[in-house]
Amino acid sequence: MINVLLVDDDLPMLSKLKNIMNWEAGSFNICGEASGGYAAIKLLDERKPEIVITDMSMPGMDGLELISYMEEHYPHIQVIAISSYSDVHYVKNSMKKGAVDYILKHELDAETLAAALASARERFAIEQEEQAKTLDLQRQIQQNQTTLIRGIIRSLVQYTYNSEEELLVQMDKLDLALNLRMLTVVVAEWDSRGMLHDKYNAKELDYIMDTFMDITDNILADTGNAYMTPIENGKFAILFSFDTNSKFIWHTIISEALSRIRLSAKRQLNLMLSFSVSEMCSKVNVLHEYFNEADKALQERFYEGGDVVIWPGIQRKAGADSGASFSVDVKLERTLLSLLAASNEKDLVIKIEELFTRMNEARAPHKTAQMVAVELIHLVNRKAKEAGIADQDLFEGDQNPYLAIGKFDTLSDLKEWIVGVYKKLVEALRPYVHDNLYSENTRRTMEWVRKKFSEPITLQEAADVIGVNSSYLSRMFKEECGQGFADYVNHVRVEQAKLLIRSGDVDLKDVVKQVGFNNYNYFFTVFKKITGNTPIEYEKQQK
Numbered sequence: 001m002i003n004v005l006l007v008d009d010d011l012p013m014l015s016k017l018k019n020i021m022n023w024e025a026g027s028f029n030i031c032g033e034a035s036g037g038y039a040a041i042k043l044l045d046e047r048k049p050e051i052v053i054t055d056m057s058m059p060g061m062d063g064l065e066l067i068s069y070m071e072e073h074y075p076h077i078q079v080i081a082i083s084s085y086s087d088v089h090y091v092k093n094s095m096k097k098g099a100v101d102y103i104l105k106h107e108l109d110a111e112t113l114a115a116a117l118a119s120a121r122e123r124f125a126i127e128q129e130e131q132a133k134t135l136d137l138q139r140q141i142q143q144n145q146t147t148l149i150r151g152i153i154r155s156l157v158q159y160t161y162n163s164e165e166e167l168l169v170q171m172d173k174l175d176l177a178l179n180l181r182m183l184t185v186v187v188a189e190w191d192s193r194g195m196l197h198d199k200y201n202a203k204e205l206d207y208i209m210d211t212f213m214d215i216t217d218n219i220l221a222d223t224g225n226a227y228m229t230p231i232e233n234g235k236f237a238i239l240f241s242f243d244t245n246s247k248f249i250w251h252t253i254i255s256e257a258l259s260r261i262r263l264s265a266k267r268q269l270n271l272m273l274s275f276s277v278s279e280m281c282s283k284v285n286v287l288h289e290y291f292n293e294a295d296k297a298l299q300e301r302f303y304e305g306g307d308v309v310i311w312p313g314i315q316r317k318a319g320a321d322s323g324a325s326f327s328v329d330v331k332l333e334r335t336l337l338s339l340l341a342a343s344n345e346k347d348l349v350i351k352i353e354e355l356f357t358r359m360n361e362a363r364a365p366h367k368t369a370q371m372v373a374v375e376l377i378h379l380v381n382r383k384a385k386e387a388g389i390a391d392q393d394l395f396e397g398d399q400n401p402y403l404a405i406g407k408f409d410t411l412s413d414l415k416e417w418i419v420g421v422y423k424k425l426v427e428a429l430r431p432y433v434h435d436n437l438y439s440e441n442t443r444r445t446m447e448w449v450r451k452k453f454s455e456p457i458t459l460q461e462a463a464d465v466i467g468v469n470s471s472y473l474s475r476m477f478k479e480e481c482g483q484g485f486a487d488y489v490n491h492v493r494v495e496q497a498k499l500l501i502r503s504g505d506v507d508l509k510d511v512v513k514q515v516g517f518n519n520y521n522y523f524f525t526v527f528k529k530i531t532g533n534t535p536i537e538y539e540k541q542q543k
Helices: 011-019 037-047 063-073 088-096 110-158 164-173 193-199 202-223 247-269 284-304 330-341 345-361 366-387 401-405 411-432 440-452 459-466 470-481 485-503 508-514 520-531 535-542
Strands: 002-007 028-034 051-055 078-083 101-104 183-190 226-232 235-241 273-277
Touching: 002 011, 002 037, 002 110, 011 028, 028 037, 037 051, 037 063, 051 063, 051 110, 063 078, 078 110, 101 110, 110 164, 110 226, 110 235, 110 284, 164 284, 183 193, 183 247, 183 284, 193 202, 202 226, 202 235, 202 247, 235 247, 247 273, 273 284, 284 366, 330 345, 330 366, 330 411, 345 366, 345 411, 366 401, 366 411, 401 411, 411 485, 440 459, 440 470, 440 485, 459 470, 459 485, 470 485, 485 508, 485 520, 485 535, 508 520, 508 535, 520 535
Parallel strands: 002 028, 002 051, 051 078, 078 101
Antiparallel strands: 183 235, 183 273, 226 235
């Protein structure tokens, strides 16, 4: 529908215009009526007409003045002028101002008006198409210029620039304002960018990249002489140019720009970033060395926890035991195995956190921390294999834990992931625990359940076999195992069900019977409560 605004101080003429033809049949919509030029102006923004039909002779602001106003402020609006008499002044000037047609009121009929409206619609479509082409061309020119600027900035920060004269010529062509004697390069990197590749597909990552660069470009445009270029996926270089060597101004401009970028990335893209700022560089041909130093300093993020700005010249925290070696030695391994056997999650977590704290205090190399994580995962895999626990129960989906280790940018994130894996292992091992910490009655009960899980089991029957009171056994079992007798039975049965499902040789309905459940729906409920998935979902994961 094309919106049409009617303007005439003659109410009978307004009525005639509204009823002279079937507007909707011609895909036109009367979006408003005005009794004069000033009233029409108020409706232009509100009703957004594509065509205005206006009388020429009106008190206050006449039609010619209204057309002049629209020519300046709303050039896309098409105008059809009408008048009760033939006035050469009005005809000439209205057509000169861009009116599509000029119709005398005594000659106005449905056919004449329809022809004028068709011409106005056609001209509107042509102008819109031309405007779209112009905007597209301007956008392409801007994109090409931006691409060329990014290329120059990337060359400046990564390679040696031998010819300063050649650089100045390129800068002049692109209207690139840089003071080559006062430059600072900032290395920016998305935190956990390895994880982003797991979370988003290529199309989504491209969208995030484009949006982030648009946000950053807009902020840097406000800052002044500052430009950004991508280095690789999730890593960028921002080049600041200054006209003063004031340290205060230098710090203020950079910190405000980086603060705005961090805040916008968090709010709009849920992205966390870290930055490393170089010293002021006075020789453009060695700027790449400043970039490399800032990039190297960015590794400090591994200990700072991400979402940080690392400034040059600040004394970094040095570990008192920076030369120490770290590993999961025999003593620590035995301690961890003992705590796993006792299902002592609290002390297990404390031991792991102590190890990571010592690495953090010593500022152990990134690779060292990764090797410690590998050793900890080795231990997890060994225990899981002994108990028949599937990798999917400990690691997300079909994730390779050894590849996952390399995707953590900070020591704290790596620690949290390792702790999470060990907590899952403790939970998965509970049905298999037979440690001396348990009393003889509890151990015997657990062994009996594991033998009889496929048969109907009751607490009373277990108490009779062990030779104790059922209430006493219930209380003692929960105190020592951290779960009730019935929960333990269900846990054992679900673990056995998972083994059968993983084998792929048993139908789900037969699995239910073989592990001691006598109700298919109840089995589904218990299985999902313990594993987080239905048996069908778990079966699909295994396949």
